[in-house]
Amino acid sequence: MRVNKDQFIEDFVNKLVSKRGKKIKEANLLDKYYALASLTRDYIAEYWVNTNERYLKDNKKQIYYFSMEFLIGKLLISNLMSLGIKEVCEDGLKDLGLDLNEIAEIEKEPGLGNGGLGRLAACFSDSMATLGIPGYGVGIRYKYGLFQQKIMEGYQEEFPDQWLKYENAWEIKRPSESVEVKFGGNVIITQKDNRLKFVHENYESILAVPYDIPIVGYKNNIVNTLRLLSAEVMDKEFDYYHFNKGEYTKAFEDKYNTEAISYVLYPDDSYEKGKILRLKQEYFLVSSGVQSIVESFKKSGKHLKEFYKYVSIHINDTHPALAIPELIRILIDEEGFGWDEAWKITKHTISYTNHTIMAEALEKWNVDMIKKFLPRIFMIIEEINERFCKELWNTKYNGDFDKISEMAIIADNQIKMAHLAIVGSHSINGVAKLHTEILKRKELKEFYNIYPEKFNNKTNGISHRRWLLKCNPKLASVISEYIGPSWIDSPESLMNLLEFKKDPCFKEKIYKIKQYNKNKFANMVKEKYSIEINPNSIFDIQAKRIHEYKRQVLNVFHIMHLYNKLLENPNLDIYPRTFIFAGKAAPGYYIAKETIKLINSLGKKINNDYRIKDKLKVLFIEDYNITLAELLMPAADVSEQISTTTKEASGTGNMKFMMNGAITIATLDGANIEIANEVGEDNIIIFGLKAKEVLEIYKNNTHNSIDIYNEDIRLKTVMDELINGFLPVSMDEFKGIYDSLLKDNDKYLVLKDFCDYVRAQEKIDKLYRNKSKWLEMSVTNIAYSGKFSSDKTIEEYAKEIWGAL
Ligand code: GLS
Known part of the structure; x- marks a missing residue:
């Protein structure tokens, strides 16, 4: 649609009066939000009516x-973007001394x-x-x-x-x-x-x-x-x-x-x-x-x-x-x-x-x-x-x-x-x-x-408009600078980025944008949780519902294992990592809720342990929703997609992280397989049992978790730490998780995949140190992500x- 700045300012000021009965001077943020949203809906209305009419006729x-x-x-920002008037509104509001992002943030x-x-x-x-x-x-x-x-x-x-x-x-x-x-x-x-x-x-x-x-x-x-x-x-x-x-x-x-x-x-x-x-x-x-x-x-x-x-x-x-x-x-x-x-x-x-x-x-x-x-x-x-x-x-x-x-x-x-x-x-x-x-x-x-x-x-598929254009505007703009804006209408042309995957100047820009997004996230964490995280550490994120099959516990075990290694040798050369979790547990799902408590208990212990010199941090960000996801995806270096193979039907978070340049560590499950097929094995870190093996184990009941526990001392140590007072909780707090893995024979094969997961994580540690290679992988992931646009699926x-x- 077309509206110029002066017209917008006039419309907005009038709307504030008609909708909220206030002039700018007296209006609070909520007034401004409702005036702007209501004005945007007015702008939308004409097209809405026309569309309905056309559909009837067609x-x-x-x-x-x-x-x-x-x-x-x-919806506010995305609607302004879809109408093509976000910049005009932003400018108009600026002239009035207002900030669009601040107003938009108040939307529920x-x-x-x-x-x-x-x-x-x-x-x-x-x-x-x-x-x-x-x-x-x-x-x-x-x-x-x-x-x-x-x-x-x-x-x-x-x-x-x-x-x-x-x-x-x-x-x-x-x-x-x-x-x-x-x-x-x-x-x-x-x-x-x-x-x-x-x-x-x-x-x-x-x-x-x-x-x-x-x-x-x-x-x-x-x-x-x-x-x-x-x-x-x-x-x-x-x-x-x-x-x-x-x-x-x-x-x-x-x-x-x-x-x-x-x-x-x-x-x-x-x-x-x-x-x-x-x-x-x-x-x-x-x-x-x-x-x-x-x-x-x-x-x-x-x-x-x-x-x-x-x-x-x-x-x-x-x-x-x-x-x-x-x-x-x-x-x-x-x-x-x-x-x-x-x-x-x-x-x-x-x-x-x-x-x-x-x-x-x-x-x-x-x-x-x-x-x-x-x-x-x-x-x-x-x-x-x-x-x-x-x-x-x-x-x-x-x-x-x-x-x-x-x-x-x-x-x-x-x-x-x-x-x-x-x-x-x-x-x-x-x-x-x-x-x-x-x-x-x-x-x-x-x-x-x-x-x-x-x-x-x-x-x-996912909408590349929300999961790239809207949530990562800096990345979107650099992409358009290099390959032109055609990817917005045909996301598969993100593939044209491959041409620049070895271009140092382009890669540096990608690096800087990631740093910018990581800083933004770190600032939010500091403000909200009073925890300092190092924006130069690897941001390793698992954001999704908490469920046994999604195996947040496998992620936790790896962190505990790293922590144990650091306690043994505080000078161990580990690239600093911030492990970030987010997700809700169904209120009646005991093990999932205990998993949240486990993550937080581990965070409490690790984040306050000066001996490991800030090499590890563990965070649980509360109330995961779309708004938080829009902040998390652009800030991620590593995307955790580690479900028990065959259990995750597809996943879509995997696609969102990839589109924002994160490197995926994954089992060959759901759409991870298709992501791996697109980017190639050099640009994704795969580990764990294959579907055939998992189905075989389930069918023939050939798996015994106690054997694995007894054979792998790293795993045994970590498991014992769940129940021996190592964590700052009562000794029986995590008995439920412990029993589900040993007594109930580990239905989701956490123990079975642990060893290979540790190997895969070591690979990530190594790869991240090679900045040029990492950025090349990151660009490759962005380039192939267009294949997972929901436009294609629809x-x-x-x-x-x-x-x-
Ligand atoms: C789910 C699956 O668990 C996901 O793997 C899938 O990506 C999603 C959308 O198809 O559907 N099924 C479900 O009940 N909740 C999901 O998120």
Whole structure:
């Protein structure tokens, strides 16, 4: 868009008056933020309206991306960048004596996601808008988002994240487009004109109220929509009878029970527990979403028979898989379709991404629960199951009861959502090559055998606009100086940087930018935690959810081992290193929470030990979120991607670090494999067991952690230090971690990979000393990172799954 500085200044000053009732002199930072955000939204509005109008006219396929999580991060700066007016605003504000970055910092980040899955949904939304694909995100407007993490005495404590305490400057509430969602009750079946009729009675109604957030395409005048739904009572705000009797809690009971549906995001990553509220959230999302889509499709005048030709509904993991029976319900009960046609339309409309093979994360719902809360939906799932089992019986598995019950959607009083998602959709994809292969050959092998055409791979990607252009502006500008700005539109042309990987002048610039970003990070640490870190040390970062399979403990063991070596010989030549951790643990995940305590206890011991002469520092930065990630990625020298091979479906942090020039130390897991294939073995440090070996160990149970413990004295020492008073905690504090590794035979193979990890880390120590070589590796990583832009991934989804390009 076009706005000049004078016009902007005038608009801003007026907005401050109209929106906040203040002049610049009296306005505080919050006033300035809301005025600027609101003005930016005004600028966006024109393009938003035009885009919607164009989409209606164009007759193009509309993509609805259903996700329980969207981690969109702060929006002010990124929206200004996408509109192409960031510099003008910055200048205008400067003339008024204001600083854009200071104003932008006050924005509250919507914490509507746990980790990779939620951030992926946000990167995909960004890419769809930028590629001009009519894509809508559909999610829940959790009032409190994910919890806020504070570290107290080394432990994680959780607090409600009050991101909506003040208003959300970006959203538009659309109460007139609210939809009724029905829970509970019973279904009456009648017969009329030879057709069964299903009437849902005695249900409880909840209103789904949409809030729309603009998703601004990068400098292309396109603005897509992220629709977040909030639960409200249908009509009665409170009960007068109880209110008048002074029974206030009772009077508002219904209201709070209803609104609770959109209060909190379940704080589990790759881990489900089958709670009623979560089930209600999932149905609330899909029912309101699918109802609105059908309504708006009908307004276009086309026949619902053609629905799937104009609409794709993508489900982000199985969480929104109830979209399948819900669409069938609407088509049959409300639109009068017969089963066969409703089934065909639904299957062709829906596609599904699987994001994990962790058994505990594969959603299963208790039959009685679904029957009680979603009686009609249950009937439809039952019907799908019966027809599917019959199909198996009649085609491939005649008489094979075991096979059929293994593949059934309903078995052992449980509904298996992954099975429902596969049977009821036309496409299922994994998120990295290895992950997809494991789905095909192992986890979902039986389904691959009967539906090979449904399975495909779509390796994850990240938005290079947020993860380079926005978060590392100095690096972005040097890149443009050398290869021109074309990489912003076609990120694969970052490859042109390879030409400069040996250019000393270019490399020095890259070095200086990294130092600048490290200093910035070190200053934040000093200010917030009063800890001095050495910006000339190696910044070695592991930032992600805390989970046993991600193996933060392996990282800790290596640090303890280095520390032990230094205690033995304080003059040992170790390149100074700062180990930085960040990430949240699910509140009910004991070992993960103990891992945080372990990192902090180790930090306490090491950071205060003058004997090791500041060669090692260990930090845990609290409350990891998108905003913190934007500071961390540009400051990293080393990226830790050390999951147990086969367990990390893809990873996306690995791509963000690489794009900012960090060198990855990694197992050959998830997308690490594809990163390694791109950059070549000289530009990534690989260690650990290969997928085949891990699968072999799991299959034949050939692994004994006690043997490894006894054989490797370094490991034995470190392990013993967990429980012998070496750390500043009570001796049994880390008994849980210790036992999981020895008594429970180390499910995630930490001990098995320790030796090779130490070797790999020694390699890093050596390589970093060779500045020229290190920078060459760093440039190579940046150059190949364009291959992992989510624009490319979304193009593949659009062409190969949605048929939308
Ligand atoms: C996850 C996987 O664990 C990640 O490896 C993956 O990158 C991400 C996006 O596909 O999905 N699955 C999950 O449940 N949470 C994730 O972050």
